[in-house]
Amino acid sequence: MNPYILLMLAIISEVFGSSMLKLSKGFSKWLPSIGVLLGMSSAFFFLSQTLKELPLGVAYAIWSGVGTALTAVVGVVLWKEALNVKKVLAILLIITGVIIMKLSTDMS
Numbered sequence: 001m002n003p004y005i006l007l008m009l010a011i012i013s014e015v016f017g018s019s020m021l022k023l024s025k026g027f028s029k030w031l032p033s034i035g036v037l038l039g040m041s042s043a044f045f046f047l048s049q050t051l052k053e054l055p056l057g058v059a060y061a062i063w064s065g066v067g068t069a070l071t072a073v074v075g076v077v078l079w080k081e082a083l084n085v086k087k088v089l090a091i092l093l094i095i096t097g098v099i100i101m102k103l104s105t106d107m108s
Contacts, residue, residue, distance in 0.1 A: 003053040007062055010046035013039050014067045019074055058105045065098035 017039025023032035043063075050059045069091045075081040 001049075003050045003059075006046045006050045007054070007059060010043045010050060010063055011067045011070065013046060014043035014063070015039075015070045015074060017043060018067075018071045019078070022079065055105060058102055061101040062098050065094045065101075069094050 017036050020032045020035030020039055023029060024036055025032075027033045027036075047059065047063055050063075072087065072091055076083045076087075
């Protein structure tokens with residue numbers, strides 16, 4: 001399977017797991033707690049499959065960067081967390097870093 005599709009699945013799984021972590025209320029709610037375990041274990045499984053074809057630095061930069069940015073967006077949209085100029089700038093910097101990391105690998 002295409003490593004970027006696997007990486008996308010890893011990112012979606014991680015964002016799902018993180019969202020369930022908030023709902024689990026410190027693992028006191030059992031159904032969201034199961035969601036955390038499923039989401040995070042799926043994320044690491046898909047990431048491990050991605051690493052068969054992609055360099056670790058690139059895969060991890062994309063996984064963590066895009067995952068962080070998407071989790072921040074989920075926080076704003078679902079949990080009504082504050083969105084301000086600093087948060088938008090931080091998300092844009094993360095995305096820029098991921099793009100530069102990917103481009104630096106393609107050029108070598």
